[in-house]
Amino acid sequence: MKGFQWALALVGLVLGIMLAFQFRVTREINKTEPVQRAQRMSAEVSQLKKERDYLQASVSELRATLDQLPAGPRDTELKEELEMARILAGVTELSGPGVEVTLNDSNITLKPGENPNLYVLHDEDVLRVLNEIRAAGAEAISINGQRLLASTEIRCTGPTIVLNKNKRLAPPYVITAIGNPDTLEGSIKMKGGVAETLQFWGIQVGVKKIPQVTVPPYSGGISFDYAKAAG
Amino acid sequence: MKKPIYFSIAAVSLVFGLLIAFQFRTTSSIAGGVPVDRFQELTIEKKQVELDNAHLEQEAADLAAKIEEAKKGRSQASEVLESELSKIRMYAGLTPLSGPGVEVIMENPPDKNGGASFYSIRDEDILKVINDLRGAGAEAMSINGQRILATSEIRLAGNHINVNLVRLSPPYHILAIGNPGTLKSSLEIKGGFVEYLSANGITVAVQQREKIEVPAYNGSLKFDYAKAAQRG
Numbered sequence: 001m002k003g004f005q006w007a008l009a010l011v012g013l014v015l016g017i018m019l020a021f022q023f024r025v026t027r028e029i030n031k032t033e034p035v036q037r038a039q040r041m042s043a044e045v046s047q048l049k050k051e052r053d054y055l056q057a058s059v060s061e062l063r064a065t066l067d068q069l070p071a072g073p074r075d076t077e078l079k080e081e082l083e084m085a086r087i088l089a090g091v092t093e094l095s096g097p098g099v100e101v102t103l104n105d106s107n108i109t110l111k112p113g114e115n116p117n118l119y120v121l122h123d124e125d126v127l128r129v130l131n132e133i134r135a136a137g138a139e140a141i142s143i144n145g146q147r148l149l150a151s152t153e154i155r156c157t158g159p160t161i162v163l164n165k166n167k168r169l170a171p172p173y174v175i176t177a178i179g180n181p182d183t184l185e186g187s188i189k190m191k192g193g194v195a196e197t198l199q200f201w202g203i204q205v206g207v208k209k210i211p212q213v214t215v216p217p218y219s220g221g222i223s224f225d226y227a228k229a230a231g
Numbered sequence: 232m233k234k235p236i237y238f239s240i241a242a243v244s245l246v247f248g249l250l251i252a253f254q255f256r257t258t259s260s261i262a263g264g265v266p267v268d269r270f271q272e273l274t275i276e277k278k279q280v281e282l283d284n285a286h287l288e289q290e291a292a293d294l295a296a297k298i299e300e301a302k303k304g305r306s307q308a309s310e311v312l313e314s315e316l317s318k319i320r321m322y323a324g325l326t327p328l329s330g331p332g333v334e335v336i337m338e339n340p341p342d343k344n345g346g347a348s349f350y351s352i353r354d355e356d357i358l359k360v361i362n363d364l365r366g367a368g369a370e371a372m373s374i375n376g377q378r379i380l381a382t383s384e385i386r387l388a389g390n391h392i393n394v395n396l397v398r399l400s401p402p403y404h405i406l407a408i409g410n411p412g413t414l415k416s417s418l419e420i421k422g423g424f425v426e427y428l429s430a431n432g433i434t435v436a437v438q439q440r441e442k443i444e445v446p447a448y449n450g451s452l453k454f455d456y457a458k459a460a461q462r463g
Contacts, residue, residue, distance in 0.1 A: 004236075008239065008240075008243075012243065015246060015247060015250075022250060022253065022254060037270060038269060041274065041277060044277060045276055045277045045280060048277060048281060048284060051284055052280055052283055052284050052287065055284055055287035055288060055291060058291055059290050062291060062294035062298065065294075065298055066297060066298055066301065066312075069298070069301045069308050069311075070305065070308065072305045072306075074309065075308065075309055075312055078309070078313065082312065082315060082319060083459065084452055084454065085316060085320045085322075085325060086319050086459075087454050088323035088324065088380060088381060088382070088452065089319050089322035089323035089324075090322075090323075090381055091319065091322065092459050092460075094458065094459060094460055095458060095460040096456040096458050098456065123362070124359070127355075127358055127362055128358070131354070131384055131385060131386060132386075134382055134383060134384040135384035135386045139454050139456055140381075140457050141382075148381055149381050150323075150324050150371075150379055150380050150381045151369060152365060153362055153363075153365035153366035154362060155362075155366050165279055165368075166279040168276075178457040179456050180455075180456065214460055215457075220283035220286065220287070221282075221283050221284070221285070221287040221288075221289065221290055222290075222322050223286045223289070224321070224370045224371075224408075225370070226330040226332065226370055227329070227330040227370040227371050227408040227445070228328065228330055229317075229321060229329075230326075230327040230328055230329035230444050230445075
């Protein structure tokens with residue numbers, strides 16, 4: 001009986017030391033410079049993003065207020081023109097009939113020696129799909145909630161894509177487009193079209209017609225540093 | 232007599248189990264930790280969001296000032312609407328813009344044998360050049376006088392390329408306003424797209440310009456499907 005108790009005491013002692021040690025290590029990891037820096041930075045970024053959403057909402061509100069001000073006879077026309085220009089500029093939330101196109105990496109299991117690069121989605125693929133959608137008369141497009149502007153780039157960075165200057169998206173990519181649902185669907189699913197080419201590599205392309213989709217406004221401020229009105 | 236021993240063994244096992252689980256989590260969080268490039272990414276993202284916020288604040292201030300002005304009377308309200316309209320038209324690509332930038336001229340290889348050449352410029356090639364320019368911060372672009380809008384397609388149709396439903400033929404003349412150095416190097420970077428095109432015999436000339444003028448979109452503007460979303 002006594003020997004057993006000794007053994008238990010020994011186990012307890014070792015356990016206690018391990019516990020204390022573990023605790024200190026964890027604390028130290030959290031305190032190391034890079035981790036702390038990154039934590040602080042990501043807190044700052046999320047704070048700034050909150051600010052951005054707030055500013056975005058207040059800008060939209062101010063635009064609505066401006067639209068509701070008493071107007072003269074010619075101003076109705078002006079307001080209509082403004083509405084059109086805003087749709088094209090991408091600064092308002094829009095809704096209408098359209099499609100939802102879902103793109104995802106290949107589900108094919110690679111055989112040894114095959115190049116995996118062929119089976120993942122590339123920025124070019126996304127660009128081509130977008131181009132088809134545009135050619136089919138899409139009036140407003142967004143990917144994973146990011147509105148597409150005239151200046152929106154699509155770039156591959158590792159497994160993710162970057163667009164609208166550092167807005168990072170990960171697959172699956174959901175492209176929402178407003179326009180004639182049948183034309184839009186046809187442009188993607190057409191024989192020999194972009195979906196067929198991508199599906200050859202096992203990349204998953206899904207098109208869904210939806211009677212009412214919503215495309216968000218561009219999240220950020222638009223400003224031109226180089227371009228000035230000509231003339 | 233035996234029960235307390237079982238209890239203490241149970242307690243020890245419990246603590247030990249927790250310890251292992253905790254250890255495991257710590258190790259995996261070290262593995263997935265915060266490497267340097269992640270930090271760099273965050274820094275760039277922070278800078279971009281700060282820039283966005285500054286632009287949004289500017290926009291909000293501008294709108295607030297306009298609302299104040301518009302409250303003064305009908306004629307002021309009209310003026311305010313006009314100035315708002317011209318600003319939005321500029322964002323949308325409905326006004327001609329000028330500024331520094333680059334001029335890119337892409338041409339098919341000359342036909343030596345009189346037959347069809349081995350490689351001619353496809354829609355995707357132009358699409359990629361445009362995308363590279365966008366990534367380098369181009370603010371406004373046009374191809375052969377067709378302004379690139381948010382809805383512009385660049386699409387092969389027979390021997391021609393359609394942009395904004397207008398048929399264009401080579402040589403393709405691309406104008407982009409932005410930082411001329413950045414735009415030029417984004418295309419001419421080693422192993423970049425221009426190198427690939429040149430290897431296929433396509434002539435690509437990138438020229439920096441102090442002042443170029445990108446025309447406005449001059450086609451019709453019609454939205455049959457998109458409506459402003461109802462707020463509420």
